[in-house]
Amino acid sequence: xxxxxxxxxxxxxxxxxxxxxxxxxxxxxxxxxxxxxxxxxxxxxxxxxxxxxxxxxxxxxxxxxxxxxxxxxxxxxxxxxxxxxxxxxxxxxxxxxxxxxxxxxxxxxxxxxxxxxxxxxxxxxxxxxxxxxxxxxxxxxxxxxxxxxxxxxxxxxxxxxxxxxxxxxxxxxxxxxxxxxxxxxxxxxxxxxxxxxxxxxxxxxxxxxxxxxxxxxxxxxxxxxxxxxxxxxxxxxxxxxxxxxxxxxxxxxxxxxxxxxxxxxxxxxxxxxxxxxxxxxxxxxxxxxxxxxxxxxxxxxxxxxxxxxxxxxxxxxxxxxxxxxxxxxxxxxxxx
Ligand SMILES: Nc1nc2c(c(=O)[nH]1)N[C@H]1C(S)=C(S)[C@@H](COP(=O)(O)O)O[C@H]1N2
Ligand SMILES: [Mo]
Numbered sequence: 159x160x161x162x163x164x165x166x167x168x169x170x171x172x173x174x175x176x177x178x179x180x181x182x183x184x185x186x187x188x189x190x191x192x193x194x195x196x197x198x199x200x201x202x203x204x205x206x207x208x209x210x211x212x213x214x215x216x217x218x219x220x221x222x223x224x225x226x227x228x229x230x231x232x233x234x235x236x237x238x239x240x241x242x243x244x245x246x247x248x249x250x251x252x253x254x255x256x257x258x259x260x261x262x263x264x265x266x267x268x269x270x271x272x273x274x275x276x277x278x279x280x281x282x283x284x285x286x287x288x289x290x291x292x293x294x295x296x297x298x299x300x301x302x303x304x305x306x307x308x309x310x311x312x313x314x315x316x317x318x319x320x321x322x323x324x325x326x327x328x329x330x331x332x333x334x335x336x337x338x339x340x341x342x343x344x345x346x347x348x349x350x351x352x353x354x355x356x357x358x359x360x361x362x363x364x365x366x367x368x369x370x371x372x373x374x375x376x377x378x379x380x381x382x383x384x385x386x387x388x389x390x391x392x393x394x395x396x397x398x399x400x401x402x403x404x405x406x407x408x409x410x411x412x413x414x415x416x417x418x419x420x421x422x423x424x425x426x427x428x429x430x431x432x433x434x435x436x437x438x439x440x441x442x443x444x445x446x447x448x449x450x451x452x453x454x455x456x457x458x459x460x461x462x463x464x465x466x467x468x469x470x471x472x473x474x475x476x477x478x479x480x481x482x483x484x485x486x487x488x489x490x491x492x493x494x
Contacts (some may be wrong), residue, residue, distance in 0.1 A: 273396025
């Protein structure tokens with residue numbers, strides 16, 4: 159993030175206030191248009207990959223559900239989610255081609271170009287520290303029996319852009335419970351794969367590899383925190399952190415560590431990559447907070463990828479009702 163230049167789009171004129179019925183009718187029209195577009199894209203033209211991204215090119219607006227997916231890598235999803243009123247999904251193409259994953263390159267298009275270097279199976283995860291049975295576990299065994307849930311979350315990068323992403327994953331809390339944390343476990347530390355063969359970005363000391371992240375145990379147990387294995391109904395692609403990545407929607411995107419190979423329960427707070435790199439710029443908590451600017455840019459507004467205008471950033475990325483109580487009594491300007 160040191161190399162980021164935030165685009166300064168001129169602020170848009172304030173939006174017209176639309177009555178609810180007008181708004182709902184507009185949603186229906188858009189949903190109808192999206193369905194019609196899908197029907198026109200007949201199979202047989204272009205690769206499956208091409209079709210999938212083209213079909214998703216038009217943002218899915220106001221449809222009650224994420225469009226069903228049955229191509230390669232389709233996941234069996236136990237519970238699906240409706241799209242919140244007024245929310246539009248960011249297109250599959252944008253979600254998979256505008257990425258931050260410095261191990262695969264520092265430009266936004268680099269991760270999608272380098273993702274095929276990752277060997278996603280077999281994949282093992284080292285379970286360490288304050289747990290009943292530490293050890294190295296195969297990923298499929300680790301997740302076995304945990305029903306996959308679809309979670310449509312806003313994603314707010316610290317660089318002041320955002321997306322709406324239909325993740326597929328399991329609650330982090332459910333997985334941690336399985337590991338039987340000891341009473342001394344107060345924090346969770348997560349680590350990304352270290353392998354310059356698969357991750358060419360690690361050949362340069364852009365960051366202190368491997369990428370590390372962490373959460374307080376109560377944050378980790380919060381029902382909104384998930385480990386994602388997919389998005390848009392299908393297995394994660396390498397660029398999004400396959401085969402296992404963290405999603406904590408009320409925090410800046412850099413907390414969402416990708417391609418996880420280690421989960422360590424700890425009594426003390428773990429060091430984390432970005433906060434070690436620039437402690438004044440990236441805190442341990444990294445809760446989305448429009449009242450605390452990044453030292454080099456404002457956090458008051460954000461650009462939703464695929465849209466022209468910028469929108470206000472919401473405290474805790476709009477999840478304050480669910481998560482603000484985790485931080486009761488804390489000074490969020492100091493502990494950012
Ligand atoms: N290992 C690792 N995890 C990472 C990053 C990274 O560079 N390396 N970038 C972070 C940042 S800054 C963001 S915004 C999100 C981006 O996730 P996405 O590309 O799936 O949208 O991943 C986060 N996780
Ligand atoms: Mo980010």
